[in-house]
Amino acid sequence: MALAQLLSPYQQRVDQCLREALVRWPSADHELQQAMEYALLLGGKRVRPVLTYLTGEACGAGSAALDSAATAIECIHAYSLVHDDLPAMDDDALRRGKPTVHIAFNEATAILAGDAMQTLAFQILTEPLAELAAPRQLQLVAALAQASGAAGMCGGQALDLAATGKQQTETELATMHRLKTGALIQAAITMGVLCGSDEAQQYQTDFAEFGAHLGLAFQVQDDVLDVVGDTQVLGKPQGSDSAAEKSTYVQLLGLDGARMQMQHLHDKALQALARIPYNTDKLSKLANILLTRDH
Amino acid sequence: MALAQLLSPYQQRVDQCLREALVRWPSADHELQQAMEYALLLGGKRVRPVLTYLTGEACGAGSAALDSAATAIECIHAYSLVHDDLPAMDDDALRRGKPTVHIAFNEATAILAGDAMQTLAFQILTEPLAELAAPRQLQLVAALAQASGAAGMCGGQALDLAATGKQQTETELATMHRLKTGALIQAAITMGVLCGSDEAQQYQTDFAEFGAHLGLAFQVQDDVLDVVGDTQVLGKPQGSDSAAEKSTYVQLLGLDGARMQMQHLHDKALQALARIPYNTDKLSKLANILLTRDH
Numbered sequence: 001m002a003l004a005q006l007l008s009p010y011q012q013r014v015d016q017c018l019r020e021a022l023v024r025w026p027s028a029d030h031e032l033q034q035a036m037e038y039a040l041l042l043g044g045k046r047v048r049p050v051l052t053y054l055t056g057e058a059c060g061a062g063s064a065a066l067d068s069a070a071t072a073i074e075c076i077h078a079y080s081l082v083h084d085d086l087p088a089m090d091d092d093a094l095r096r097g098k099p100t101v102h103i104a105f106n107e108a109t110a111i112l113a114g115d116a117m118q119t120l121a122f123q124i125l126t127e128p129l130a131e132l133a134a135p136r137q138l139q140l141v142a143a144l145a146q147a148s149g150a151a152g153m154c155g156g157q158a159l160d161l162a163a164t165g166k167q168q169t170e171t172e173l174a175t176m177h178r179l180k181t182g183a184l185i186q187a188a189i190t191m192g193v194l195c196g197s198d199e200a201q202q203y204q205t206d207f208a209e210f211g212a213h214l215g216l217a218f219q220v221q222d223d224v225l226d227v228v229g230d231t232q233v234l235g236k237p238q239g240s241d242s243a244a245e246k247s248t249y250v251q252l253l254g255l256d257g258a259r260m261q262m263q264h265l266h267d268k269a270l271q272a273l274a275r276i277p278y279n280t281d282k283l284s285k286l287a288n289i290l291l292t293r294d295h
Numbered sequence: 296m297a298l299a300q301l302l303s304p305y306q307q308r309v310d311q312c313l314r315e316a317l318v319r320w321p322s323a324d325h326e327l328q329q330a331m332e333y334a335l336l337l338g339g340k341r342v343r344p345v346l347t348y349l350t351g352e353a354c355g356a357g358s359a360a361l362d363s364a365a366t367a368i369e370c371i372h373a374y375s376l377v378h379d380d381l382p383a384m385d386d387d388a389l390r391r392g393k394p395t396v397h398i399a400f401n402e403a404t405a406i407l408a409g410d411a412m413q414t415l416a417f418q419i420l421t422e423p424l425a426e427l428a429a430p431r432q433l434q435l436v437a438a439l440a441q442a443s444g445a446a447g448m449c450g451g452q453a454l455d456l457a458a459t460g461k462q463q464t465e466t467e468l469a470t471m472h473r474l475k476t477g478a479l480i481q482a483a484i485t486m487g488v489l490c491g492s493d494e495a496q497q498y499q500t501d502f503a504e505f506g507a508h509l510g511l512a513f514q515v516q517d518d519v520l521d522v523v524g525d526t527q528v529l530g531k532p533q534g535s536d537s538a539a540e541k542s543t544y545v546q547l548l549g550l551d552g553a554r555m556q557m558q559h560l561h562d563k564a565l566q567a568l569a570r571i572p573y574n575t576d577k578l579s580k581l582a583n584i585l586l587t588r589d590h
Contacts, residue, residue, distance in 0.1 A: 028450030028474050029457060036445060083410060088402035107383035108456050111406065112449050115378060115413065119444030122417045126437035134429035141436055142421035149414030150331060154407050155323030161403050162324060179323050 003289045006282065007050055010070075014049040015041065017071040021124055027116065035105045035113035036120075039082050040075065042096055047290070048073045048188040054286060055189045055207060058278040059196025062131035069140055069191040072121040076148050077184060079117035082110050084157065118148070132195060140194050147187030156180025160246070168247035174216060182215030206275045210283070213269035217291055220262040223248040225293075227255060266291050298584045301577065302345055305365075309344040310336065312366040316419055322411065330400045330408035331415075334377050335370065337391055342585070343368045343483040349581060350484045350502060353573040354491025357426035364435055364486040367416040371443050372479060374412035377405050379452065413443070427490060435489050442482030451475025455541070463542035469511060477510030501570045505578070508564035512586055515557040518543040520588075522550060561586050 018040045027033035049070035056066040085092040085100040086107065093103050102110035125141050146152060156179025163176060189211035193204050227250050249258040269287055273280045313335045322328035344365035351361040380387040380395040381402065388398050397405035420436050427435075441447060451474025458471060484506035488499050522545050544553040564582055568575045 025444065025446055027445030027453070028447075028470070029445075029453035031457060032445055032450060032453035079410075083406055086406060088406060109453065111378055111381060111383060112453050112456075114410070115374075116445035116449035118410065118413055119440050119449065122436060123440035123444060126433050126440060134433050138421050138429050138432055138436075141417060141433075145414050145418035145421060149320065149418060150322030150324075150327055150411035151320055152323075154411035154414065155327060158322070158324035158327035158404065158407050161407075162326060175323070 003293065006286060006289065007045060007047075010050040010053045011046045013053070013067070014046050014070050014074055017067045018074060021071055021075070021120060025120060025123055031105065031109055032112055032116060035101055035109045036117055038104060039078050039101050039113055039117065042078075042098060044078075044096060046074060048077050048184060050286065051185065051188040051211070051283075052192040052195075054282045055192025056195045057192075058276070058280050058283065059193050059200035059203075061192065061195035061197075062129075065129050065132040065195040066192065068124055068127060068129060069195050070188075072124045072140075072144060073184065073188050073191060075117045075121035075124065076144060076153070079114040079121070080148075080153055080157070080184075082114040082117065086110060089157075089161070121148075136194055140191055143187050143190045143194060147183040147190075152179055152183035152187075153181075156183065163247060165245045166247075168252075170249075170252050173247050173249065173252065177216055177219040178212065181219060182212060185215035185218070186211035200278070203276045203278075206272050209272035210269050213265045213272065214287055214291075217262050217265035217269060217287075220249045220258055220265065221291060221293075223250050224255065224258050224262065226250070262291065298340075298588065301581060301584065302340060302342075305345040305348045306341045308348070308362065309341050309365050309369055312362045313369060316366055316370075316415060320415060320418055326400065326404055327407055327411060330396055330404045331412055333399060334373050334396050334408055334412065337373075337393060339391060341369060343372050343479060345581065346480065346483040346506070346578075347487040347490075349577045350487025351490045353571070353575050353578065354488050354495035354498075356487065356490035356492075357424075360424050360427040360490040361487065363419055363422060363424060364490050365483075367419045367435075367439055368479065368483050368486060370412050370416035370419065371439060371448070374409040374416070375443075375448055375452070375479075377409040377412065381405060384452075384456070416443075431489055435486055438482050438485050438489060442478040442485075447474055447478035447482075448476075451478065458542060460540045461542070463547075465544075465547050468542050468544065468547065472511055472514040473507065476514060477507060480510035480513070481506035495573070498571045498573075501567050504567035505564050505571075508560045508567065509582055509586075512557050512560035512564060512582075515544045515553055515560065516586060516588075518545050519550065519553050519557065521545070557586065 022037055022040065027036060052070040052073060053066055081095060082101045084090050085095055086102055092100055094100065101113055121144060122141060125137060125144065129137065148154065156176055159176040160180055163172065186208055189207050190204060193200055193207050226248065249261060253261055266287065270284055273284055317332055317335065322331060347365040347368060348361055376390060377396045379385050380390055381397055387395055389395060396408055416439060417436060420432060420439065424432065443449065451471055454471040455475055458467065481503055484502050485499065488495055488502050521543065544556060548556055561582065565579055568579055
């Protein structure tokens with residue numbers, strides 16, 4: 001099964017949900033609304049929402065709950081990209097081959113759009129759901145907040161900024177990645193389980209382990225592709241990480257070492273998945289396809 | 296009763312809760328943690344938390360629920376100040392007489408600290424509370440998100456930026472203020488009621504009206520004080536709003552007209568409060584003291 005074939009139905013679904021959220025909770029300011037639309041509907045693989053859908057479907061979750069969780073997590077991811085691209089952060093002018101939000105609009109609007117997209121994520125999760133009790137909805141809010149904040153994504157981004165120009169150990173690099181991107185990938189999976197049956201909750205630890213290994217494997221792979229990939233295919237200049245003086249797995253472990261580490265993490269992810277007595281075929285397929293991509 | 300006497304016990308309480316939240320949910324990055332502490336514990340009148348406490352006490356709310364709501368709303372307010380002060384926004388180097396976060400730290404850290412402080416607000420609201428059922432907690436998250444996002448505070452800030460250098464009508468000015476600062480003041484009160492008894496929920500509309508009028512009255516007063524106040528007492532250069540080419544109530548209505556408008560809003564706020572059959576003496580005292588201050 002090709003990646004596009006697996007992802008496409010879920011991508012369309014989350015795109016539709018994001019469009020609906022922008023209509024359901026419109027901005028008071030026209031430009032802010034446009035900037036949020038631009039940032040939320042720019043495309044991308046939508047890996048996090050897809051993980052939520054696939055996990056939730058394995059756990060017997062209802063579709064409305066999954067739409068809510070998947071849309072919220074993509075709002076957080078999209079806001080983080082808008083802020084990461086700002087001049088004071090990574091100073092990127094292009095994202096997916098198009099001007100970043102602060103270039104297409106302006107810096108103030110990009111800051112506010114990111115802020116409002118974070119808020120929108122939590123707002124989406126508060127919509128009453130017939131199929132999910134309030135205590136479980138509150139756990140969804142908690143899981144997303146835990147993964148996004150100072151002990152998660154924001155903390156990881158701060159560690160990344162602090163490490164620029166310094167040599168990190170493998171442990172430091174792993175900690176940074178586990179927070180900066182891993183926390184949200186893991187939350188996508190945790191939230192999928194939270195949308196599922198009561199029985200499914202007992203497998204949260206196994207799902208979380210799958211998510212943690214998968215998330216880190218993506219990062220090791222990113223470092224590998226950054227060295228061997230082609231600029232045009234990746235959509236960002238090849239070797240941009242080393243140019244920005246950031247530690248990478250390839251630099252620490254060598255290209256072959258990094259590839260072995262990725263395979264090790266991939267194996268561990270699939271082992272965790274194998275402990276779960278549900279149909280997790282699509283999740284393992286997604287992991288296999290994503291971790292063998294060459295761009 | 297002097298303002299300090301009325302506010303002080305609640306200020307100390309929310310400061311203590313903020314300190315505890317920073318320990319309870321520490322950042323993964325040392326500098327990010329320090330920036331969040333700096334921004335959250337810099338002081339200020341803590342008007343929003345105090346409104347939550349006073350409203351909640353009038354509505355029979357438990358203290359743990361009020362601590363949670365008050366702390367969350369102050370996190371949102373504090374994050375908005377950090378982002379508003381950024382060079383791309385209002386470009387302020389001083390806040391309460393001290394260097395703003397991007398000056399004391401750096402711009403990237405200020406962006407991330409603001410982001411993580413917003414997340415922290417929602418995280419605080421998800422802590423299980425014995426005295427408040429999950430559906431009501433979810434309503435607290437919803438109320439805070441509604442007030443903070445694109446249809447509330449962020450939207451108002453965007454309208455404010457869009458209006459810089461343009462002449463606004465009184466209606467446009469009121470809409471901007473109702474969102475930029477009014478929405479959060481109103482949410483502080485709404486959240487206080489949400490922490491209260493089931494019976495108290497029927498007075499949400501009256502409390503909301505009190506909050507809406509009070510919030511706008513503050514803004515009119517700010518415009519008045521900006522003209523007649525003294526730079527040293529206010530802690531920001533006198534006339535800074537007119538210098539930044541922003542429309543003000545004084546400019547639209549004249550000094551006496553703005554004062555009359557403030558009195559009118561103050562009266563309406565007290566009328567709304569009078570319809571509520573609880574002891575709202577402290578709330579009306581707070582409104583009276585705040586709206587007759589000369590700095």
